[in-house]
Amino acid sequence: MLEFCDVSISCGATPILGDISVCFEKGAVTTVIGPNGCGKTTLLQCLNGSSKVTSGTILLDGTDYLAMPFKERARCISFLPQVRTIIPALPVKTLVEHGRFPHLGFSRKKSEKDIAIVNDVMNFTHVDAYAAQYADTLSGGIRQRAFFAMALAQDCDYIVLDEPATYLDLKGQRELTEMILQLKNQGKTVILVLHDLGQALRISDMLVIMQDRKIAATATPKECLRQHIIEDIFDVRLKEFSDGEGCYYFFY
Amino acid sequence: MRKKILLLVLLLILCFFAGVLLGSVPLSPLSVLRCLTGYDKDSTAYVLIYTVRIPRAAGAYLAGMGLATSGVLLQYVMNNSLASPNTIGVNSGAGFAVMLALFLGNGQVSRLPAAAFLGALVTSLAIFGLAYMADSSRTTIILAGITVSSFLNAGINTIKILDTDISVNLTSFMIGSLSGITFDKLKIPGTAILTAFLITLLFARSVNVLGLGDDIARSLGLNVPVVRLVVLILSSVLAGCVVSYAGMLSFVGLIVPHICRRLFGNDARYLLPCSALLGASFVLGCDTLGRMLFAPFELPAGVLMSFIGGPFFLYLLLKKKGGRRINA
Numbered sequence: 001m002l003e004f005c006d007v008s009i010s011c012g013a014t015p016i017l018g019d020i021s022v023c024f025e026k027g028a029v030t031t032v033i034g035p036n037g038c039g040k041t042t043l044l045q046c047l048n049g050s051s052k053v054t055s056g057t058i059l060l061d062g063t064d065y066l067a068m069p070f071k072e073r074a075r076c077i078s079f080l081p082q083v084r085t086i087i088p089a090l091p092v093k094t095l096v097e098h099g100r101f102p103h104l105g106f107s108r109k110k111s112e113k114d115i116a117i118v119n120d121v122m123n124f125t126h127v128d129a130y131a132a133q134y135a136d137t138l139s140g141g142i143r144q145r146a147f148f149a150m151a152l153a154q155d156c157d158y159i160v161l162d163e164p165a166t167y168l169d170l171k172g173q174r175e176l177t178e179m180i181l182q183l184k185n186q187g188k189t190v191i192l193v194l195h196d197l198g199q200a201l202r203i204s205d206m207l208v209i210m211q212d213r214k215i216a217a218t219a220t221p222k223e224c225l226r227q228h229i230i231e232d233i234f235d236v237r238l239k240e241f242s243d244g245e246g247c248y249y250f251f252y
Numbered sequence: 253m254r255k256k257i258l259l260l261v262l263l264l265i266l267c268f269f270a271g272v273l274l275g276s277v278p279l280s281p282l283s284v285l286r287c288l289t290g291y292d293k294d295s296t297a298y299v300l301i302y303t304v305r306i307p308r309a310a311g312a313y314l315a316g317m318g319l320a321t322s323g324v325l326l327q328y329v330m331n332n333s334l335a336s337p338n339t340i341g342v343n344s345g346a347g348f349a350v351m352l353a354l355f356l357g358n359g360q361v362s363r364l365p366a367a368a369f370l371g372a373l374v375t376s377l378a379i380f381g382l383a384y385m386a387d388s389s390r391t392t393i394i395l396a397g398i399t400v401s402s403f404l405n406a407g408i409n410t411i412k413i414l415d416t417d418i419s420v421n422l423t424s425f426m427i428g429s430l431s432g433i434t435f436d437k438l439k440i441p442g443t444a445i446l447t448a449f450l451i452t453l454l455f456a457r458s459v460n461v462l463g464l465g466d467d468i469a470r471s472l473g474l475n476v477p478v479v480r481l482v483v484l485i486l487s488s489v490l491a492g493c494v495v496s497y498a499g500m501l502s503f504v505g506l507i508v509p510h511i512c513r514r515l516f517g518n519d520a521r522y523l524l525p526c527s528a529l530l531g532a533s534f535v536l537g538c539d540t541l542g543r544m545l546f547a548p549f550e551l552p553a554g555v556l557m558s559f560i561g562g563p564f565f566l567y568l569l570l571k572k573k574g575g576r577r578i579n580a
Contacts, residue, residue, distance in 0.1 A: 048467070048470040048471040049470045049476075050466070050467050050470055069473075070470070070473045070474065070475050071473040072473070073473060074471065074472050074473025075473070078471065079471045080471065081467040081468060081471060083467065084465075085331075085465050085467075086331055086463075086464060086465035088463060088464055088518065089513075089517075089518050090517070090518055090519070091517070094519060095464075098460065098461055098464060098472060099472070101457065101461050101472045101473065101474070102472055102473035104457065147468075150468075151471070154472070
């Protein structure tokens, strides 16, 4: 379980979030949603130190997460940031291998286990066909999958993905959904930021809804629908359709 | 890959023999061989080889190695393919510090490497600080570097004019020259360069992760501020020490990393040692050619490097096909 207890967070010197308390259940898929600029990214960025926690604590399965050394943190939570300012001119395989960095000792030698994990995640994310191609020559979608593979190569119990569906076409998004559900079945805890509310409602066990830099609600998708939380906060109307295969949501 | 590295090593050895054999007094391979194996200790060839040619070759090797690896490091740390000791003002910072040390210290030579290192470090920290504060684009960093360079070069010129006693030939200092190098002059900077280079190799993987951008580097558990500071210090030692004895050699720190990127890709574990090898050969080759072309006149190594390196770099830039595009 990942618990934020009265956490205040700032970016640089600017305070962004104050006294946030929220809990992410172990083994579940939790999605943070909310209108643009409500602080979703800032909230999660403090997990890799891109935004600074100024007060409060974060507990990871009961231990003080912020007291851990950086490497140790990267072995517990793999966090894939949203923005790609740099597209490295590296072969996809080399990029994915960087995911093993927090596990390498001082000699930085890859073990057989490292090699096996890299092969596994490349297989899992379907980027093995692009192993030798350079990341900067690939399309946005495949590149995104390569970064996803790199994050999975960290082999953490907690996987945090900030807007993983950006750059993905419809098929890519469907495959991403499948991969996330598979990860959950493997016992991983997945925390997401998503803009597609329909996708969020379909795949999440729990939704964390943010508004005006506060946690507005924490609820299961069913409750959200029943209490009209999403409609209130996003100022939209929602229709739900279901057939034998699942539920579909329509916003207008 | 292995073949290419082997070629670089062969080039290095070839340059060494060229550097020792050729010059205003050409030596025959036989006499050189006899000197190197310890015969003929009293001959003029022996004296020439051990007091002039070999120290000079060693100086050229160290200069090329130091500047090229410093360039690679700066490119990673600034995430900018145009960064090099010359373009971001590190060389000028070191040069200014050298002149200042000569000016204030009555021409004591032993402190020059330390002064140059400090000058280089202060300049690179300043440039990085500027870039960080302004959250600036790649172009801004280079512009800031060019501005700082020209400011510091003005300082160098001012000191030289105010104190005419300074025992430095300003033209060859600012363009970079290897004439008059002795083993004694090389002792301190040479040791520092070799040590810094070996430490750099230990950091290659961290440097690679730093190259993925700050956000991802942090996600992978890299202590970004610490690694960045260490890398800036290492690159300052490498570039500063070279400037302290060879002057402000330009170009090698920019083009050698780029040539190596095209040959070996963007993995710092290969890029660092290969740039060191190629940089060493390049500087020694240019120095030897400079001594030969208009003998008995001598063109400083820096001039030759610009003559050869400039057009070659343009050729690389224009030739898109086949090679790898330069990493942003």
